[in-house]
Amino acid sequence: MWIRAILVAVLVCLLILHFLKLLKTFKKYPRGPPLHIIAAKFIWAGFRVYPNLFVETAKEYGNIYTLWGVTLHIVILSGFRAVKEGLIKNSEIFSGRPVTPFYQAVAQEKGIVFSNGHTWKQQRKFGIATMRKLGMGKKGVQNQIEEEAHQLVETFAHTKGQPFDPSLPILNSVCNVICALVFGHRYSVDDEQFLKLMKAIEYSVKFGGTVFHLLYEGFPWIMKHIKWPYKKAFAAVDVVLSHASRETEAHRAQLAVHDPRDFIDYYLLQMERSKNDPTSTYDDANLFQCISDLFVAGTDTTSATLQWALLLMVTHPDIQEKVQKEIEDAFGSSQIISYQDRKKVPYTFATIHEIQRFKCILLAGNPRLTVDDVTILGAFIPKGTMVVPDVHSVVYDPKIWETPQKFNPNHFLDKDGKFVDREELLLFGAGARMCLGKEMAxxxxxxxxxxxxxxxTFKLPEGVTEVNSEPVKGLTMTPHHYKLCAVPRLSDS
Known part of the structure; x- marks a missing residue:
């Protein structure tokens, strides 16, 4: 009996000490509500309250506030001024990446996205330099994108104007762009290895934000011993890494020293040049993870945005018609429209940017970790704090956008109809951790x-009058599967 009493007393003392420690910690951070209250509201009401839930929280606690958990504290940057002050003006201080338990198990702090310090700096620097080289070559990224766009048009044409789901063809084409960049070749849509790779990438993305993912992040010491909910997720990661390994070995067998063709070639050459450098982080493990990062970050986001684009054209036929007229007036029947021609079609370019704003595919900006103490807008944020930029508070801010809740390409046009590049569109991040694939995307x-x-011309199937415009719940906001008709333009006349 007395042993039980001692254990209870010890437990009470530990709880009191932990509470006192939390009280001391609270004073260091910006004020804010408990994390479990926000999470409960979010789960109860679903995505329909977003971004209002966080906007209301910012009204009560200010544009820089803390979400408090038992072991996790997250500082939220709300509104463009706070985000800019953190991610851009204090870019280096906000350059860290918090590595949560699940992503530590998945990526082991390798590659670009989930690494920090010296490893991150080396891998990112190499990534940026190589993307530029690949984009400027004779067979650069633009050529491959144009080829995949042509293939996608052919695929849509085979539907002969009948209803079909565009999601898989779009995903195929976007994934093949990354394949050409990384592996130096595209795959047939019937290739078993390609289909397996796509399914693995898709599942890896969809797993993020699920209940089991969040449970692993919150209770890793328990969940890592419960294998079955994570078997498929870890298997999907292994598929991507194994594919990267096979392609790397094939490249080693015929390394193009004088004429590197793709990302793997450039990386293998860098490994050879750095083999006597004790500070080098260029190795197979980092290469495989870099490849995984490029596929996961570059496939789902672009694919989802294009799916939203077609859905919005279907529901806004007036805008679709205006885009088509501008393209016809600028290019006529020429076969290729290059990215360098974008200034000739300002309304079309503005429409693409408005699609990204109006159907923001990010639940929130990628989290950062402060590498030093910092004070921004009067709020002190200690070193080692996880910071999340609330992207929705920026892209739907009525103080910035004339009609934030309406699809309106004029948000990116000046009074003369010329395109205006708005710095408030932060979908590719900002500062030191800006997405290195921004220009390619x-x-x-x-x-x-x-x-x-x-x-x-994209239309709804006959008899269909409404579409589901709510996003699928996940870390990215993708549309529900839908069907449309791709009616060849020649039939319009």
Whole structure:
């Protein structure tokens, strides 16, 4: 009996000490509500309250506030001023990446997205330099994007104007752009290895934000011993890494020293040059994870945006018609529309940017970790704090956008109808951790969108009058599966 009493007393003392420690910690951070209250509201009401839930929280606690958990504290940057002050003006201080338990198990702090310090700096620097080299070559990224856009138009044409789901063909084409960049070749849509790779990438993305993912992050010491909910997720990661390994070995067998063809070639050459450098982080493990990062970050986001684009053209036929007229007036019947031609079609380019704003595919900006103490807008944020930029508070801010809740391409046009690049569109991040595939993604969106809109008029199937415009719940906000008709433009006349 007395042993039980001692254990209870010890437990009470530990709880009191933990509570006192939390009280001391609270004073260091910006004020804010308990994390479980926000999470409960979010789960109860679903995505329909977003972004209002966090906007209301910012009204009560300010544009920089803390969500408090038992072991986890997250500082939220709300509104463009706070996000800019953190991610851009204090870019280096906000350059860390918090590595949560699940992503530590998945990526082991390798590659670009989930690494920090020296490893991150080396891998990112190499990634940026290599993306530029690949984009400027004779067979650069733009050429491959144009080829994939042509293939996608052909695929849509085979439907002969009948209802079909565009999601898989779009995903195929976007994934093949990354394949060409990384592996130096595209795959047939019937290739078993390609289909397996796509399914693995898709599942990896969809797993993020699920209940089991969140349970692993919250209770890793328990969940890592419960294998079955994570078997498929870890298997999907292994598929991507194994594919990267096979492609790397094939490249080693025929390494193009004088004429590197793709990302793997450039990386293997860098490994050879750095083999006597004790500070080098260029190795197979980092290469495989870099490849995984490129596929996961570059496939789902662009694919989802293009799916939203076609859905919005269906529901806004007046805007679709205006885009088509501008493309016809600028290019006529020429076969190729290059990204360099974007200034000739300002309304079309503005429409693409408005699609990204209006159907923001990010639940929130990628989390950062402060590498030093910092004070921004009067709020002190300690070193080692997880910071999340609330992207929705920026892209739907009525103080920034004339009609934030309405699809309106004029948000990106000046009074003379010229395109205006708005810095408030932060979907590719900002500062030191800005997405290194930003320019490639912009090239893809422009080339695919203009190619499809020139070739087809998109309509709802006969008898269908409404579409589900709510996003699928996950870390990215993708549309529900839908069907449309791609009517060849020649039939319009």
């Amino acid at each position: 912009k090239m893809e969106l422009f080339t695919f969108f203009t190619s499809l809109l020139r070739a087809f």
